[in-house]
Every structure is written in C-alpha cells, then in structure tokens.
Amino acid sequence: MKNYRIAVYPGDGIGPEVIDEAVRVLEAVEQLDDSFYLHRTTLPWGAAYWEQTGTVAPDDFLEVLRPFDAILLGAVGWPESIPDHVTLAPLVAIRQAFDQYACMRPARLYPGVPSVLAGKGPGDIDMLVIRENSEGEYVDNGGRFRRGTPDEFAVQTALHTRRGVERILRFGFAMARRRRRRLTMITKSNAQRYAYVLWDEVLEELAPQFPDVESDRQHCDAAAMNFVRCPEQFDVVVASNLFGDLLTDLAGVIGGGLGLAPSTNTNPERRFPSMFEPVHGSAPDIAGRGIANPTAAILSAAMMLDHLELSAAAERIRTAVGEALAAGLHTPDLGGSLTTREMADAVIERLS
Numbered sequence: 098m099k100n101y102r103i104a105v106y107p108g109d110g111i112g113p114e115v116i117d118e119a120v121r122v123l124e125a126v127e128q129l130d131d132s133f134y135l136h137r138t139t140l141p142w143g144a145a146y147w148e149q150t151g152t153v154a155p156d157d158f159l160e161v162l163r164p165f166d167a168i169l170l171g172a173v174g175w176p177e178s179i180p181d182h183v184t185l186a187p188l189v190a191i192r193q194a195f196d197q198y199a200c201m202r203p204a205r206l207y208p209g210v211p212s213v214l215a216g217k218g219p220g221d222i223d224m225l226v227i228r229e230n231s232e233g234e235y236v237d238n239g240g241r242f243r244r245g246t247p248d249e250f251a252v253q254t255a256l257h258t259r260r261g262v263e264r265i266l267r268f269g270f271a272m273a274r275r276r277r278r279r280l281t282m283i284t285k286s287n288a289q290r291y292a293y294v295l296w297d298e299v300l301e302e303l304a305p306q307f308p309d310v311e312s313d314r315q316h317c318d319a320a321a322m323n324f325v326r327c328p329e330q331f332d333v334v335v336a337s338n339l340f341g342d343l344l345t346d347l348a349g350v351i352g353g354g355l356g357l358a359p360s361t362n363t364n365p366e367r368r369f370p371s372m373f374e375p376v377h378g379s380a381p382d383i384a385g386r387g388i389a390n391p392t393a394a395i396l397s398a399a400m401m402l403d404h405l406e407l408s409a410a411a412e413r414i415r416t417a418v419g420e421a422l423a424a425g426l427h428t429p430d431l432g433g434s435l436t437t438r439e440m441a442d443a444v445i446e447r448l449s
Contacts, residue, residue, distance in 0.1 A: 098131065102164065163369070172377060195370060201272070202345040205352055222328045345376060375393030
C-alpha cells in the first residue's frame, strides 16, 4: 500500500465546509481502492488562529508544511477582521518558497450544468489555463512614497525572467500533448514592450521543439473576448501570473461557476509539496449555512490524486461528479436545492 502525508488547511468561511466534504469523498475512494492511504493532518490556521495569536499562521509554517506530499486548502479570508493582503500572505509565501510555479485551473462545462453562454454546451468548454505562479506581477517589488500627501505615488514592478517564462511554456506544451495538442499563450506585447516581448520571443524559440502541438498567442484583452465568443477554440492556455488570475475567473464562470472550478499550485519537479484548492474564495456571506458547493474542492482533491500518481482514483471521482451533475443534483449556486453535505453524498453514492 502506498502512503502519503497530506496537510489539510481548511481556512476560513466556507473553506472548512467544502474541505470536510472533499475529505469524505477521499475517504470513500480509499475504501474502494485499498492500494493507497492518505495520512491527513489538519492545520487550524486562518482567521480563528489570528484571533488567538495575532497571526494567520505560525512563524515556522513553511517548515511545518515542507515534509508533506501535498497540501489540500479550502479558502482563506475574513475581510471584516483581517485585511486580504494579510490573509493571503502565507499562500503567496507557500507558492514561492515551494516553487509552485505551475498553477493549473481547468474549466469544463459538465452535462446537466446550464451555460451562461447562449448556444454553448459541454462540448464547447473544456480548457486548461496554466498560470505562471512564481513571478510576474505578484512579486512584492516596489513601494509607496510620500504617503498621505497629495504627491503620494506607488511603484509596483513586475518581474519576468527568461527561465520562468521558458519553464512554464514547456510545462504548457507537455500538458497540451496530453490533451488536444493546442496551446495559446497570453501576451500584451503591443503595450508592454519589455516583459511581453520576452514572452513572445520565448514562445517563438520553443514552438519548433514541439511540432506536434499547434501554438499561437493572443493579447489578454482579445483572449477575454474570445473566451466568451468562441471558447471551443481553446485547449491549453498559458498566461502570466496576473493575466492567468484574471482569465481563470472568467473561465470558471463560463465553465458553470466558481463552485465547480478546481486548481493546483504545482511544483512539477516534486522537490516540494504542491497545493490544491478550489478557485472560489471564503464567501463569508454564506459561511455556516450549509449551502456552499463542495464540487470545486472535491475536484481539487481529484487533481491532488493525479499529482500523487493515483490517476484511477482521481478519474473515479471526476466520473462520479459528472454523473451527479448530469442527474440534476445541484447546490443553490447552480439553481438546485442540495446542501453542501447532500452534494457530497451524491458524489459518494456514484463512486462505485
């Protein structure tokens, strides 16, 4: 039997609710497939930890996480009491310290889920957006000056390296080979002539090494339009940190909503633990009501199993999710009436 150590970081708001159900699904698939076991350790970090200690995570949180094989995260944030940039700081540190440079966010419209796009169905929306996760616009590089005066100004400088751009594009080409062999790179070189001209040049250099993959590039604004106009044209999309963040929210919505949108923060070389989380936030407005959609967390758990090379178990979960959704078993965000737990029950019933 294969054994893995999993850090469970439920977080805030609906995070603990959806992670509880994702863990129940993992436990159920473990019982059906006795070839692996996940040793789970729950970490009580987040808003409650802040109230007790004045920090959202202990000072040594990176060292605590380092020995694990993977991290399963719910959601973080409680804006009423903690500024967002404080809440998110540990997540950014995890992504950068563990070199989780490939953020993968699939968007797939399942049968039975209504589309927000007229005339588009499940066969039209099935894309994987890969966000460069370690540099770009989210490197903390800059500052604010003359604060509180009429002359105050802020400088926020994005950092793009040839190494960073090349490795995320290589990763994207590899993913495209596993799918429909098409890659679209997102750029903005018509306005940002240093950073995104570098992205353009690296794509031109790499594309001949992958002759079996069709590749092109689109400016970010055009891509946003085309995600809506013709989503069927996209297979694998590779974008910078900021552009990937923006486009994946749009991709999630056209794929049925953020309640269905999973993600990974991956260290492909496996030198550090990777992190798996739903794209949605902590949603304080519905926290504790038992109506949050756990599907994105469940699908994130399936992506974790893929990363652990437990692909059969991962596919079993995805198939069960698809069957439940196709049967019209939906939470309120999709127009249904199931509770968070009932949605997970519907998935568990279909695992076998």
